[in-house]
Amino acid sequence: MILAAAMSLEAFTTDREIALLKKGDPDAVSDLIGRYQHRLYRFLVRLVQDPATAEDLFQQTWIRLMEKIGSYDARRSFEAWLFAIARNLAIDHLRRRRAISLDEQDESGQAPMDRLTAGGRDALEQLLDFERGALLAAAITELPAIHREVLTLRFEEEMKLEQIAEIAAIPLSTVKSRLHRALESLRIRIEKGRDL
């Protein structure tokens, strides 16, 4: 009950801020940026895997939001709309960037999978890493962007499948199949890494 009340208060506050934003109030945007900074930044970092680029895209997202605020439909979820803007900018960025293959070597001369398992650590250590989430986080970086996207929205942002479908502009069935494939390939990578 307390949670429901807190959520409705937050929705009310967001609605009020959006109304102020439409009137051109600059303070309203700083409140919204402050409220979403951690979640939006984390989402972008997961997608583009580079903090500097994530910050640039974060700023571009708010600029784009300010440009489009006049056409925002209040019946739509603000959160989904905000994340959709960020997602489109990130996907455009990734399309422009040269795709990195799993086997491609980095500056250290190691393939991504080798970096995951480097250091001669035994299976127990890797298992402990897995429990800590470090190996899991590293394995996520090897997944394609559309898989990273669905995993971060579902498990870190705790979004419903319908919200993810709205953000990625895909049908619900595609969200499910994408989530399934993402989990499968994550598990394959973790287990493959552990076997090495």
Place this chain on the structure above:
Amino acid sequence: MTEHESVRAMLALAAAGALGPEEVRRVEQHAQGCELCRRDLETWAAYTQGLSQLPQPAAPKGLVQRTQARILRDRAHAADRRRSELLLGALVVFGWASGWVFWTLARVATGGNLNVLGTNLVSGLTWSLVSTVLVWMTAATAALMLGRRREMRRFL
């Protein structure tokens, strides 16, 4: 596809909380009597739990302030651009209007006939051509000057 195979294909989504109530019931019912699926479901649950507890990248310090500053800069540039476009538009209209007024006065003053090298300069066609070229040259010069001024401001 057997019930076992069908349920196995749903285990990952079951652990991710992405199934409907009827599918969840099917998975749970099958897993009660199938050791393999029960253990696999537990493994998937460990993965999804791990995904919910990943180390979180924190937003860098000053991100809100930097974003606000960039928004203000962007808005200032947009306003500047709008002003420049309005100014250019106004110049073109002014050039066209003054050309028309001058043409009317020139026609009245010359009685509609001002021959230079065999061309009547105050005829409608000649005047239109000359004034159009002059207006576009003025607009291009103004656009160049405005662009340079904007570059200078950005540099400073």
